[in-house]
Amino acid sequence: DAKTTQPNSMESNEEEPVHLPCNHSTISGTDYIHWYRQLPSQGPEYVIHGLTSNVNNRMASLAIAEDRKSSTLILHRATLRDAAVYYCILRRGDNFNKFYFGSGTKLNVKP
């Protein structure tokens, strides 16, 4: 299984940016990096994904290291609604359908 390593928990203040790190040192050339989040009592929801270049969408930005061994999910202005468990996942390039969720980072947002 393609492994990712994330901190167990992080804390942020409301309205401030949050940088959620993920290490994936065993990533292969065709692996995509996906981020999902799981709000309390809900199923996971898609946040963003990328391959090599940095990506932006309405929810967040994804910064991918040049060697692709790590990535950072950036929430530009954290809100209380962003409190969730964030999962960094490698989608295997040779098998698009097996998503391996790790333990994730529990983000706490303080008002």
Add this chain to the structure above:
Amino acid sequence: DSGVTQTPKHLITATGQRVTLRCSPRSGDLSVYWYQQSLDQGLQFLIQYYNGEERAKGNILERFSAQQFPDLHSELNLSSLELGDSALYFCASSPRLVVMYEQFFGPGTRLTVL
């Protein structure tokens, strides 16, 4: 609301029993995925069906089976239940065979085995 529905929301049963969990994907989605989320194992991929056929398998026990029907809804059957099978079971769907962008997750079924 992701558009994926799962029933029942909660299920309490005894060891040795058999249960069936049901999932209706988003309208138009052909792929259905099942996941198990337990406290000690995190979120684990179990199996994927596409347009009625099994297409990918993860850490699914032999006591578990799934199928996808012509109307595209899916059922996950869990038999000879053990205490360790207590978990949240999520269903997800996506439009195509391969997950290019995102899966849409349902609200989950919480299974408690006593």
